[in-house]
Amino acid sequence: MKNKQPTLVIKVGGRFFDELLEQSEHKHPLLHAIKQLQTSGARVVLVHGGGDQVQAQLKALNLQSDKINGLRVTPLHHMPVVAGVLSGYLNKTLVAQAGGLGLSGVGLSLADGDMTRCTPISEALGAVGEPHPNSAVLLNALLAQGMLPIVASIGADDSGQLYNVNADHGAICVAQLLDAQLYLLSDVSGVLDASRQKLPHLSAQTAQQLIVDGVITDGMMVKVRAAQEAADALQQAVTIGSWNDVAALSTGNNSFGTQILPATTT
Numbered sequence: 620m621k622n623k624q625p626t627l628v629i630k631v632g633g634r635f636f637d638e639l640l641e642q643s644e645h646k647h648p649l650l651h652a653i654k655q656l657q658t659s660g661a662r663v664v665l666v667h668g669g670g671d672q673v674q675a676q677l678k679a680l681n682l683q684s685d686k687i688n689g690l691r692v693t694p695l696h697h698m699p700v701v702a703g704v705l706s707g708y709l710n711k712t713l714v715a716q717a718g719g720l721g722l723s724g725v726g727l728s729l730a731d732g733d734m735t736r737c738t739p740i741s742e743a744l745g746a747v748g749e750p751h752p753n754s755a756v757l758l759n760a761l762l763a764q765g766m767l768p769i770v771a772s773i774g775a776d777d778s779g780q781l782y783n784v785n786a787d788h789g790a791i792c793v794a795q796l797l798d799a800q801l802y803l804l805s806d807v808s809g810v811l812d813a814s815r816q817k818l819p820h821l822s823a824q825t826a827q828q829l830i831v832d833g834v835i836t837d838g839m840m841v842k843v844r845a846a847q848e849a850a851d852a853l854q855q856a857v858t859i860g861s862w863n864d865v866a867a868l869s870t871g872n873n874s875f876g877t878q879i880l881p882a883t884t885t
């Protein structure tokens with residue numbers, strides 16, 4: 620039976636933590652918006668990355684780290700650092716901050732409760748996984764108790780190997796698992812056009828053109844491509860927006876962010 624309460628999967632990246640730790644006394648607007656959403660009956664799952672913090676920790680340990688098309692090449696011997704930063708310090712920081720606001724945060728990874736299973740993306744990327752939805756039992760049990768699952772982008776495969784997962788990919792997978800509305804939040808108001816204006820929505824064709832023209836680059840290129848695949852798979856729009864405009868999320872304001880539309884509706 621389909622759950623009648625709306626389910627939202629909200630993804631934040633590394634720069635969110637810089638802002639979170641700068642705000643004194645649990646003031647981050649995203650956590651307040653999540654609390655309001657929960658009060659209004661929504662089920663919320665938070666998925667996070669932390670690429671900047673992974674990079675800083677690898678550098679501090681003199682470990683060279685490269686990216687291919689926005690994804691971090693991850694030799695197995697980098698995994699203790701990657702998993703330690705994402706599933707350890709950052710995940711527990713978010714759980715602690717949520718708790719300070721009265722949210723019951725539960726820190727998880729993509730491997731917990733067998734919620735996803737990873738397959739390697741390519742030999743060149745090493746221990747970088749593509750997550751596949753597997754079991755929603757744990758997440759549904761936590762959500763039924765009014766808890767806030769906080770999922771770090773670390774996964775595992777059938778043989779028990781750990782994987783570094785791009786957090787946008789992780790969030791998409793969790794949204795598929797729960798048939799949820801997906802919000803990929805970052806430090807920009809949405810996808811910007813060549814005049815740096817926010818696009819209210821974006822079709823697959825326009826996105827491809829803006830990528831070819833060099834208007835959508837770097838992490839946003841990965842995000843838009845992943846959001847497009849997710850919109851097609853979920854058959855509903857995926858929103859790319861800013862974690863500072865999130866009050867709009869609880870008021871249902873549909874001018875929030877850029878809506879990435881499923882290919883069939885464009």
Ligand SMILES: Nc1ncnc2c1ncn2[C@@H]1O[C@H](COP(=O)(O)OP(=O)(O)O)[C@@H](O)[C@H]1O
Pocket residue numbers: 631632633634668670804805806807809810811812834835836837838839840842
């Ligand atoms: N057309 C664009 N519109 C918005 N941001 C863009 C665009 N092209 C590149 N970017 C960059 O993408 C960044 C967001 O992607 P990314 O850094 O991967 O986010 P996150 O780490 O939060 O997942 C923005 O901060 C911006 O610098």
Ligand SMILES: CC(=O)N[C@@H](CCC(=O)OP(=O)(O)O)C(=O)O
Pocket residue numbers: 631632633634667668669670671673689690691701747748772783784785786787838
């Ligand atoms: C494979 C891969 O690239 N993994 C990412 C995981 C963290 C992440 O995605 O963090 P953001 O959301 O802050 O970018 C990384 O190592 O940086």
